[in-house]
Amino acid sequence: MAVLVETRPASEPVAVRRADRPFWRRNLPLTVVQYVLLALGSLAFVYPFLWMIATSLRSLAGVGSSGASIWPREFLWDNYTRALTSFPFWRYALNSVLTTLIPIVGTVLSCSLAGFAFARLRVRFSGVIFAVVLATMLLPGEVTMVPQFMLFNNLGMIDTLYPLILPAFFGSPFYIFLFRQFFARMPSELADAAVVDGCGWFRMFLLVYLPLARPAVVAVSILLFMGYWNNFLGPAIYINSDQWKTLPLALAGFQSVNGTDTPLLMATSVLITLPCLAIFFFAQKQITNGITFTGGR
Amino acid sequence: MNPTIGWIRQLAESWRVPTALVPLVPFLLLLIALYAVIGLAAYGALRKWPRADKTIAFWLFISPWLIGFLMFTVGPMISSVYVSLTSWDLITPPRFVGFANYSEAFQDPRVAQALKVTLLYAVLSVPLQTALAFLVALLMNVDLPGIRLFRTIWYLPSLVSGVAQMVLFLWVFNPQYGLANDVLARAGIQGPGWFSDASWALPTVILMSLWTVGGAMVIYLAGLKDVPLTLYEAAALDGAGLVRLFWHITLPQLSPIILFNVLTGIIGALQIFTQGFIANGGPKDSLLFFVYYLYENAFQNFRMGYASALAWMLFVIILALTAVTARASAFAVYYETDLGGRRRRRTRKG
Secondary structure (H helix, E strand, O other), rough: HHHHHHHHHOOOOOHOOOOOOHHHHOHHHHHHHHHHHHHHHHHHHHHHHHHHHHHHHHOHHHHHOOOOOOOOOEEEEEHHHHHHHHHHHHHHHHHHHHHHHHHHHHHHHHHHHHHHHHHHHOOOOOHHHHHHHHHOOOOOOOHHHHHHHHHHHOOOOOOOOHHHHHHHHHOOHHHHHHHHHHHHHOOOOHHHHHHHHOOOOHHHHHHHHHOOOHHHHHHHHHHHHHHHHHOOOHHHHOOOOOOHHHHHHHHHHHHHOOOOHHHHHHHHHHHHHHHHHHHHHHHHHHHHHHHHHHHHO | OHHHHHHHHHHHHHHHOOOHHOOOOHHHHHHHHHHHHHHHHHHHHHHOOOOHHHHHHHHHHHHHHHHHHHHHHHHHHHHHHHHEEEEEEOOOOOOOOHHHHHHHHHHHHHHHHHHHHHHHHHHHHHHHHHHHHHHHHHHHHHOOOOHHHHHEEEEEEEHHHHHHHHHHHHHHHHOOHHHHHHHHHHHHOOOOOOOHOOHHHHHHHHHHHHHHHHHHHHHHHHHHHHHHHHHHHHHHHHHHHHOHHHHHHHHHHHHHHHHHHHHHHHHHHHHOOHHHOOOOOHHHHHHHHHHHHHHHHHHOOOOOOOOHHHHHHHHHHHHHHHEEEEHOOOOOOOOOOOHHHHHHHOOOOO
């Protein structure tokens, strides 16, 4: 392509000259319109977000009189103190952390193992089984929701965190698929070299492939974090007693009980969102990569 | 609880296992026993067929998934079929009732309402989200100063998800003090009741779902950046204008990504739950989403059989809608490489 650009005579139409830019960049009025649209849209998108933060710092009376304004006239940091102390916030936060971090480890382990097997250990039936994995992606979790509840009921695990943690160690088709795609793109010479060295399959996976799959592990972990941290259906099914509630479940209960104490609700919502925001700002690039990787390319 | 498991638990308690870990003990023992058997089998197989190490490694590597598949998917599916043919409240033993649950579901007006609400949500929200995400991605696909800030801002709302998002928007759309109606009032418009109005509740949830299109936008943006520029150049040389470039290059090139996102979007939309739960089904069942109704039957009314029948209904609906979408799009989606199976075509390059 570069050669093409250089050797083109000067009389070529302007439209093709800037080959390094997409076609819509050549039109200045269009760019201005684009900019204005983006700015207006961004304002509309970020506004509820800012409004949430503004509301979380107001008094009840201030909330009633402020309407759509996000101008901070008062800073009631006390709302946050109340959010942290008026209900056992740290207990819920601990439950949320447990039901987020442990499942991430479990999913990454089980899915990378299986993904590696499907990508690199092509044996008889492996293709068929991979098709089964893909087919289970279509199965909505709701079909197995009721019998799974009975299974955990039989195991005596209702109203504990285990039903939210254990299934993660047994793989999830979507992430198996992702890891398989990632491992399949790696050069197979790696495996050959390791085999010559007399390396076992498991050691090869652990010492050669997994360290190289770091970008995939990071991206998958971040996506999983967002999913598990905000998981609501699972806790809503399995958790009854207060001591095992996760943050989203607690917030939902809080909404129905204290539905009128808006600043407190908003402060709690902000606190729950905070870890996701922090991760986003620290790992923006990995998130973008992760999302694009999952987006069907 | 299963009596054997109860017995193991009692044993664990007498061994002074910490209370929080007691429920885990029977499960772990089961797993250890299972892996002892698998390990022995693998060892025996390796002794007998030393050259089959790759096959044995394969089965060992996928064994966690395989066990999970049997334990959490196949097993529950089979028992779900049986449970859906019974009447069961978890306390008294299940009573076989044949297809009574299914025939009840077909006559239940609330099932009809749940289906109507959920399908309307899927059919309206998915195209709107796709169109908005795609449009914004088109706008964002430039290298102007500040564009990264715009991208960040559009993506930011996706981080406020689930319960927090619903709690926020219940207040944004509060008829009296909310953000939306104050903005409308300043423009001289009397705003509707949003979530508190039965005819407005569903549109409000759809509107709310548009707030989190940032994730899809990022995907389309990456897709746009992947379109080979040579295609645009060649078409521009042939005198194609902006509109034709869009219809004949951009759209076909991105069609596989769009299809994938529409499919996952439909499946996700049919499984919407949190919004219905927080709104308690909405006024006059206007937010009675199917999964919420299922949840209500299973875990609030303890009608396990009926809930299982509903779950199978949902499964059939999801399969049907997915199949219809995939079929309908078969002629509109363009696959460049071998991603698409039979209908592959290759671009002529150079």
